[in-house]
Amino acid sequence: MRKRGSERRSPVPVLAVLALALAFRLPRLELRPMHTDEAIEAARAIRVLETHRPAYDPAAFHGPVLSLLTVPVLGLAGVRSLADGEAWMFRLVPAVAGALVALTPFLFAGGIGTGAAGVAGAWLAVSPAFVYWSRDAIPEMLLVLLVAAVLAFGRLAAGRGACAWTWWAGLAAGVAIATKETAWLMLGAAVASVALVPEARREVSRDAGRCIGPAVATLAASALLLGGPGALTAPFRAWTALGLSGGDHAHPAGWYLGLLIWSRPMANGPVWSEAAILALAILGAWRGRARPIVRFLSIYSVVLAFFYEAIPYKTPWCLLGFWWGAAVLAGVGVAETWSALRRRPGRRAAWAALVAVAVVHLGWQAWRASFVWPSDRRNPYVYAQSVDDVVRLGALVERLAAAHADGRAMLVAVVAPDPWPLPWYLRRLTRVGFWAVAEDASAWRAIRLAPVVIATPDLVRPAGDRVIQHYGTRPGVVLELSVNRDLWERALR
Numbered sequence: 001m002r003k004r005g006s007e008r009r010s011p012v013p014v015l016a017v018l019a020l021a022l023a024f025r026l027p028r029l030e031l032r033p034m035h036t037d038e039a040i041e042a043a044r045a046i047r048v049l050e051t052h053r054p055a056y057d058p059a060a061f062h063g064p065v066l067s068l069l070t071v072p073v074l075g076l077a078g079v080r081s082l083a084d085g086e087a088w089m090f091r092l093v094p095a096v097a098g099a100l101v102a103l104t105p106f107l108f109a110g111g112i113g114t115g116a117a118g119v120a121g122a123w124l125a126v127s128p129a130f131v132y133w134s135r136d137a138i139p140e141m142l143l144v145l146l147v148a149a150v151l152a153f154g155r156l157a158a159g160r161g162a163c164a165w166t167w168w169a170g171l172a173a174g175v176a177i178a179t180k181e182t183a184w185l186m187l188g189a190a191v192a193s194v195a196l197v198p199e200a201r202r203e204v205s206r207d208a209g210r211c212i213g214p215a216v217a218t219l220a221a222s223a224l225l226l227g228g229p230g231a232l233t234a235p236f237r238a239w240t241a242l243g244l245s246g247g248d249h250a251h252p253a254g255w256y257l258g259l260l261i262w263s264r265p266m267a268n269g270p271v272w273s274e275a276a277i278l279a280l281a282i283l284g285a286w287r288g289r290a291r292p293i294v295r296f297l298s299i300y301s302v303v304l305a306f307f308y309e310a311i312p313y314k315t316p317w318c319l320l321g322f323w324w325g326a327a328v329l330a331g332v333g334v335a336e337t338w339s340a341l342r343r344r345p346g347r348r349a350a351w352a353a354l355v356a357v358a359v360v361h362l363g364w365q366a367w368r369a370s371f372v373w374p375s376d377r378r379n380p381y382v383y384a385q386s387v388d389d390v391v392r393l394g395a396l397v398e399r400l401a402a403a404h405a406d407g408r409a410m411l412v413a414v415v416a417p418d419p420w421p422l423p424w425y426l427r428r429l430t431r432v433g434f435w436a437v438a439e440d441a442s443a444w445r446a447i448r449l450a451p452v453v454i455a456t457p458d459l460v461r462p463a464g465d466r467v468i469q470h471y472g473t474r475p476g477v478v479l480e481l482s483v484n485r486d487l488w489e490r491a492l493r
Helices: 012-025 036-051 065-076 087-112 114-126 128-134 140-160 163-177 183-196 198-227 234-245 255-261 275-287 292-310 316-340 345-372 388-403 441-449 485-491
Strands: 412-415 432-435 452-455 466-474 477-484
Touching: 012 087, 012 114, 012 128, 012 345, 036 065, 036 087, 065 087, 065 140, 087 114, 087 128, 087 140, 087 292, 087 316, 114 128, 114 316, 114 345, 128 140, 128 316, 128 345, 140 163, 140 183, 140 198, 140 292, 140 316, 163 183, 163 198, 183 198, 183 292, 183 316, 198 292, 255 275, 255 292, 255 316, 275 292, 275 316, 275 345, 292 316, 316 345, 388 452, 388 466, 388 477, 388 485, 412 441, 432 441, 466 485, 477 485
Parallel strands: 412 432, 412 452
Antiparallel strands: 452 477, 466 477
């Protein structure tokens, strides 16, 4: 006979959640046009591949961790330059990270139960927000994964009194900081939760003298190694003004919850809602309030949501940090209610059916968001998304190059203050010049010589007999295509 407590947990729930998460994240990763942020991240990853030097500039970019993890994918795919890249290669790491995020509730199974962890994993696997942003080459999914690891390692350290787990938490925290600046908000919410949960506060106080110092040193060392000297301080200088003003991304308080609970971006479009997760999270926080881990996650989620809602600067992917906590609590809500109904089989069956309907409803929305309307304005998660026009523009320039004597070495002049994501769609042409203004002497030379000119409308009008067309790149941004008429006629003959 096995001793009590020696039974091994079945891997079936973990494998089922993983399979469900991957089914929503891996297929057709190339489907959506490359977002501006993705195109920039792709160029950064190629720069790391070519120079072997990650660069961290918090004023314009995020940390280098996503680029560093993408480089092996590019190497295995035989990519040597941006021209060789395909969208799925840059989206693969976030997609896998998103699937792993769905498994993170199992790290807390000792505190919330395997059943609650499995249900929480299912919520994360099918949540439209988590599915959509797992299929995007931005660092948010890695950040959520790393901070979940920080919380899990910290809990293991507190439960076992082992400093080694605290060091692992410090390592994960350092990598998170080198991934994206908002890691500081998430770690700050975790610290606030420790301060407000008496059990957590006592455990930290007990081990502070021998564990916290090495953990902080590990955090600093890993952040500095990956992000360079500015990783620990530059985010505060670079993002304070932007966070307080909001810039082009200023939204009112309550914007995130409105997006999640009841969203209808267009009057003739459908209503989108993940309110089931929020309702069950509130239920889980209440029913599981006797457990320190539940109180910790409840406070963490509320504090982090408050941070994000209070800051004017808002982008939809930032909500994933506190929505992860809500999903874990929603798993607790389902499991606790199931347990409370153990003597009422009829109500248990009804409860199971209700939860199944909620999972299916979320999965249906996730499928529509990611596979049916991935760049449609009726989708609430479409934000500053590149439009299909830019894909057509890139394909047309390739066709023009095929009809030109120089082929892909045909000269193309682009004059626009912000041309992204156009560089991605022109990546296979070898003589493309980019200028922010037309007054530059080299720009004027290129404009005179280039058979193809792409510019902000009315900024440049090359001389000669030319065909003029207009293409959108992203909402509110239109570029003007100017082509020598003889080349146009040869290409479209």
